[in-house]
Amino acid sequence: MQFIDEAKISVKAGDGGNGCISFRHEKYIPKGGPDGGNGARGGSITIRADRQLNTLLDFRYKRHYIAERGENGRGKDQEGKSGKDVLVRVPCGTLVRDAVKGKTIIDLVNEGDEIIIAQGGKGGRGNGEFATATNQAPRFAEPGTPGEERELILELKLLAEVGLVGFPNAGKSTLISVISAAKPKIADYPFTTLVPNLGLVRYAEGKSFVVADIPGLIEGAHEGKGLGIQFLKHIERTKVLVFLIESISEDPKKDYQVLLNELASFKSAIAKKKKIVALTKMDVADEAQKKKLAKIKFGRGVETIPISSVAGDGIRELLDRMWKLLN
Numbered sequence: 001m002q003f004i005d006e007a008k009i010s011v012k013a014g015d016g017g018n019g020c021i022s023f024r025h026e027k028y029i030p031k032g033g034p035d036g037g038n039g040a041r042g043g044s045i046t047i048r049a050d051r052q053l054n055t056l057l058d059f060r061y062k063r064h065y066i067a068e069r070g071e072n073g074r075g076k077d078q079e080g081k082s083g084k085d086v087l088v089r090v091p092c093g094t095l096v097r098d099a100v101k102g103k104t105i106i107d108l109v110n111e112g113d114e115i116i117i118a119q120g121g122k123g124g125r126g127n128g129e130f131a132t133a134t135n136q137a138p139r140f141a142e143p144g145t146p147g148e149e150r151e152l153i154l155e156l157k158l159l160a161e162v163g164l165v166g167f168p169n170a171g172k173s174t175l176i177s178v179i180s181a182a183k184p185k186i187a188d189y190p191f192t193t194l195v196p197n198l199g200l201v202r203y204a205e206g207k208s209f210v211v212a213d214i215p216g217l218i219e220g221a222h223e224g225k226g227l228g229i230q231f232l233k234h235i236e237r238t239k240v241l242v243f244l245i246e247s248i249s250e251d252p253k254k255d256y257q258v259l260l261n262e263l264a265s266f267k268s269a270i271a272k273k274k275k276i277v278a279l280t281k282m283d284v285a286d287e288a289q290k291k292k293l294a295k296i297k298f299g300r301g302v303e304t305i306p307i308s309s310v311a312g313d314g315i316r317e318l319l320d321r322m323w324k325l326l327n
Contacts, residue, residue, distance in 0.1 A: 001276045005058035005156040005196075005234070008099055014042025014067040014083035014119035016144025019129070022075035023137065032240050034076045034138055036126030037236065042147040043067030043083035047106075047266045048114035053091040054198070056156050067118070070144060073126040083120060093159040093237065099151035109159070115324040118148040151318075155233070158196055160212035161326050163235035165259055166244035170282035174246065176213040179319060196234045204304070211236065211322075240274045240325045246286040247306065249294055256298050275323045278318055283308040 017039025024032025045067050065088055071080025090096075096117065106115045124142030125213045131138055164172040180199025196214040216233055235241065243259055245252045256277060264271035277298045285293070290306075297303055303321055307314035 005056060007056040007063075007150065007154045007192045009063050009065060009088075009154060009290035010151050011045045011064045011086075011119045011146030012064075012149045013044050013118035014069040015147050016040070016042050016123040017070035017072040018071035018143045019126035019141030020075060020078075021127045021139060021141045024076075030260070033038060034127040034131050035075055037073030037075070037080070037142045038126050038129065038274040039073045039123030039142075040070035040080035040082040041123050042070045042144070043085045043122030044116050044120040044147075045086045045088060045118040046101060046114055047088045047090055047094075047108065047117050049092045049093045049094060049095060049111055050089040050112045051056040051091060053089060055091065056094070056154055059154060066205065069147075069155060069260060070121065070123050072144075073141070073167055074125070077126070077128055079240050080123065085120070088117075088175075090154060091156055093157050095155040097153040097155065100154045105152075108322060117152065117162040118150060121145040121147040122177050126239065155238055158198060158234040159214050160198060160210040160238055161240035162201075162209060162211040162240045162242060162322055164211060164213045164242050164262070166280075167246070167255060167259070170244040170246055171309055172244050174214045175278070175280070175307070175315075177210055178309045178312070201319065201320055201322075207323065209322070209326055215222060232270075234262070235263075235270060236267065238240035238273065240276065241270075242276045242278055242322065243298075244278050244280050247282050247289060252293065252300065253296050256274070275299070276318070276321055276325070277302055277304045278279060278314075279304060279306045281308065281310075282306045282313060283311045 019039050020036035021034040024035045026032055065086050067086045068083035070083045073080050085104055092111055094108045098105055099200060122145045122315055124144045127138045127141045164176060166172050169283060176197055176199045180201050186293065199211045200208055200210055202208045212234055214277060243256055245255050249255050279293055305318045306316050307318055
């Protein structure tokens with residue numbers, strides 16, 4: 001399935017039905033009173049979070065959502081039929097913004113979170129509602145009010161507790177394929193991962209958490225370089241960041257600092273999250289490199305764990321640390 005994390009849609013709630021102008025026409029009552037019924041309300045449009053969805057792909061094919069108009073009132077004091085409401089389902093973690101003002105309307109994080117995004121118009125009153133002692137035969141009725149209409153931006157931010165961050169080809173996809181059932185594309189060249197991957201890690205009986213593999217960052221990503229900022233937003237909701245740094249890099253500490261700076265430049269709060277540094281590809285590091293790595297300190301409170309996803313070394317220790325920081 002193609003991963004789409006942003007879409008623009010338009011919504012138009014139904015107009016209210018018009019009130020009716022009518023008078024009773026009954027045998028033996030030549031001058032019957034007003035009996036025009038009220039118009040009905042127009043249908044509203046609701047947006048609801050649904051955990052069975054994980055992409056905004058559907059909105060590439062359907063961009064316009066229009067609710068039904070309320071029926072007009074009828075004679076004999078008959079009210080029209082209300083317009084049908086429209087339900088728009090989106091993945092959990094979808095941010096809804098006003099496309100014109102740019103203002104965030106709501107963040108639909110949890111299953112069942114919803115909002116009436118466009119209210120249906122009210123039905124107009126029929127002439128029967130306007131009869132008074134001084135005006136017993138009103139020849140006017142009220143029109144229905146228009147339904148709300150708006151342009152919206154839907155923006156999906158993945159819901160994961162742990163985010164994997166690293167340069168292209170640092171081993172993120174390999175790691176997530178080892179610790180979860182996710183099966184991302186893996187190859188020995190940069191930018192293999194072009195979309196975020198989510199994996200459910202079953203840590204122990206009754207204990208699990210979700211990990212997000214974010215496409216590789218490069219220096220200048222927050223300015224749009226490489227894959228740019230299009231995927232940085234997906235680690236905003238994570239609680240723990242795991243920085244995957246290649247053990248065979250010429251300067252692992254510099255690599256870490258570049259990644260940290262990119263996150264801070266995008267949004268400072270992200271860089272303040274709990275962190276782990278996983279030194280990847282330890283199975284190909286020589287003894288001199290291992291000694292060099294043992295002396296590097298990545299920052300106060302940042303634990304360093306050497307791993308090899310291919311050999312399985314250090315994986316259990318890494319999962320234990322993830323779980324500890326999450327709890």
